[in-house]
Amino acid sequence: MPNDPLFQFIDVSYEAGGNKILSRINFAVHKGEFLAVLGASGAGKSSLLRMFNSLTSPSQGQINFRTQNIDSDIQCLRKNVGILFQNPVVFSGNIRDNLLAAGRWDNNIAQTLDHELTHALEQVEMGNIELTHNAKDLSGGEQQRLALARTLLNHPQVLLLDEPTSNLDPKLSRSIMDLVDKLRKTLKLTVIAVSHDHLLMRRYAGRVIVLSRGEIVGDGPFKALDRSAVFEKAGLLGNEVNDET
Amino acid sequence: MRPDFYVLNWNDLIVSLAFIAFSLFLIKKWKLGLEQTLLVGTLRSFVQLTLMGYVLTWFFDQQHWAFMLSLLFIMILIASYEGTRRQKNEIPHFFSAMFVALLGSAILILGTILLFILDVEPWYSPYAAIPIGGMIIGNGLNSTSLTANRFVGELRHREKEIETLLALGATPKLAVYDAMKASIHAALIPNINAMMTVGLVQLPGVMTGQILAGIDPIIAVRYQIMIMYMWFTTATMANIIMLTIVYRQFFTKKMQLRRELLREQA
Numbered sequence: 368m369p370n371d372p373l374f375q376f377i378d379v380s381y382e383a384g385g386n387k388i389l390s391r392i393n394f395a396v397h398k399g400e401f402l403a404v405l406g407a408s409g410a411g412k413s414s415l416l417r418m419f420n421s422l423t424s425p426s427q428g429q430i431n432f433r434t435q436n437i438d439s440d441i442q443c444l445r446k447n448v449g450i451l452f453q454n455p456v457v458f459s460g461n462i463r464d465n466l467l468a469a470g471r472w473d474n475n476i477a478q479t480l481d482h483e484l485t486h487a488l489e490q491v492e493m494g495n496i497e498l499t500h501n502a503k504d505l506s507g508g509e510q511q512r513l514a515l516a517r518t519l520l521n522h523p524q525v526l527l528l529d530e531p532t533s534n535l536d537p538k539l540s541r542s543i544m545d546l547v548d549k550l551r552k553t554l555k556l557t558v559i560a561v562s563h564d565h566l567l568m569r570r571y572a573g574r575v576i577v578l579s580r581g582e583i584v585g586d587g588p589f590k591a592l593d594r595s596a597v598f599e600k601a602g603l604l605g606n607e608v609n610d611e612t
Numbered sequence: 613m614r615p616d617f618y619v620l621n622w623n624d625l626i627v628s629l630a631f632i633a634f635s636l637f638l639i640k641k642w643k644l645g646l647e648q649t650l651l652v653g654t655l656r657s658f659v660q661l662t663l664m665g666y667v668l669t670w671f672f673d674q675q676h677w678a679f680m681l682s683l684l685f686i687m688i689l690i691a692s693y694e695g696t697r698r699q700k701n702e703i704p705h706f707f708s709a710m711f712v713a714l715l716g717s718a719i720l721i722l723g724t725i726l727l728f729i730l731d732v733e734p735w736y737s738p739y740a741a742i743p744i745g746g747m748i749i750g751n752g753l754n755s756t757s758l759t760a761n762r763f764v765g766e767l768r769h770r771e772k773e774i775e776t777l778l779a780l781g782a783t784p785k786l787a788v789y790d791a792m793k794a795s796i797h798a799a800l801i802p803n804i805n806a807m808m809t810v811g812l813v814q815l816p817g818v819m820t821g822q823i824l825a826g827i828d829p830i831i832a833v834r835y836q837i838m839i840m841y842m843w844f845t846t847a848t849m850a851n852i853i854m855l856t857i858v859y860r861q862f863f864t865k866k867m868q869l870r871r872e873l874l875r876e877q878a
Binding site for chain 1: 772779783786864866868869
């Protein structure tokens with residue numbers, strides 16, 4: 368069905384080490400959305416994000432991906448749902464080695480030609496860097512772009528962002544998020560980003576879910592949310608690191 | 613002229629107590645505070661090894677395959693328990709992993725040595741099976757204990773890398789492959805180094821013991837060569853079997869890294 372949600376969270380709760388991290392979470396994400404999940408540190412947003420590609424499973428409740436249980440084919444799910452971590456992992460070796468990391472188990476990626484790899488780098492605005500360049504020598508922003516290019520080679524439908532710009536300065540953060548937004552439009556991606564920075568996210572996200580102590584306290588377009596009340600309740604005011612220019 | 617035997621009698625052993633007396637003198641002079649510990653250690657080593665000598669004499673008199681298999685089985689159980697006790701980290705089912713690794717290595721390597729290299733007749737002769745079995749199990753225990761500790765360290769160090777690979781669609785085995793490789797390398801390098809320097813830097817214990825017992829050095833050397841090869845194969849095989857079982861314990865059925873097992877324990 369064309370209107371079926373891409374993801375559906377049904378009464379999802381999560382506990383770890385005896386602590387309640389998420390409580391009775393219910394929401395759906397539709398294809399093409401740019402969803403921001405906002406919350407203060409410890410609100411449960413990273414745990415929630417990891418559930419979208421089954422790196423973490425709920426203690427209770429169910430998650431559906433394209434109307435099927437999310438765990439019905441985990442490897443297929445993870446190829447369809449790429450993730451960009453806060454600190455990108457760069458493997459030893461050159462840029463080509465990094466882009467072809469999934470080639471160890473995926474023949475399609477192992478057989479990717481150099482011009483296709485260069486195209487992937489161009490997509491993340493790194494077309495001027497040689498494939499033979501040592502990946503460990505890249506700057507923080509470039510490493511994040513390389514991780515993005517590596518994820519894009521899997522041709523995902525969904526991109527998860529786990530505070531991908533929190534270690535970057537405001538200008539670099541903006542340029543990474545501009546790039547993600549551009550890719551979302553050109554590749555028709557669904558983007559789900561967790562952040563504590565509502566000022567940065569409001570530039571890009573059409574919808575925001577606000578988490579506080581593991582519960583959803585707000586869900587809707589930025590404009591529709593009573594910004595000060597919801598954000599204050601979630602402890603988000605005062606966390607802004609990006610200017611609004 | 614080569615003596616047939618250097619036989620050590622009880623009087624000789626009493627003379628060797630002079631070493632302990634000299635150590636006690638040094639400990640007192642330097643006020644190291646180890647007198648009591650040394651005396652207990654001296655007494656325990658004497659009593660334990662003397663008893664072991666009588667036990668071994670009894671073992672060597674037993675000529676039955678069931679006895680030999682039971683004894684090796686008990687040795688493997690004890691080694692698996694010791695390996696689990698030495699483990700600094702919580703690894704679910706580690707005892708079973710050790711047991712399978714040591715049992716597998718013992719069956720293949722001890723079996724090959726007894727049946728095809730030494731042509732021991734009967735194959736369960738305790739004179740061959742007990743010392744060689746003990747060396748295989750002991751070496752396997754030391755090597756797998758080190759490897760398992762190192763493997764958990766590698767998993768901790770590479771947690772993000774492993775999750776990145778899982779997120780790209782890797783199976784758990786492929787996601788931890790580099791960690792397994794690094795752990796096995798670290799465990800085997802001492803064995804390789806020993807093979808490189810043996811005879812140049814040190815004379816190995818088994819060879820020294822055989823020469824002192826009057827065996828022709830050429831024959832003693834052949835034994836030593838076989839033992840070095842056996843050690844390396846035991847370490848390689850036991851580590852691979854153990855890690856093949858252990859790495860699975862760090863993942864859920866949903867191919868998720870069990871990060872709670874990687875937290876440092878107090």
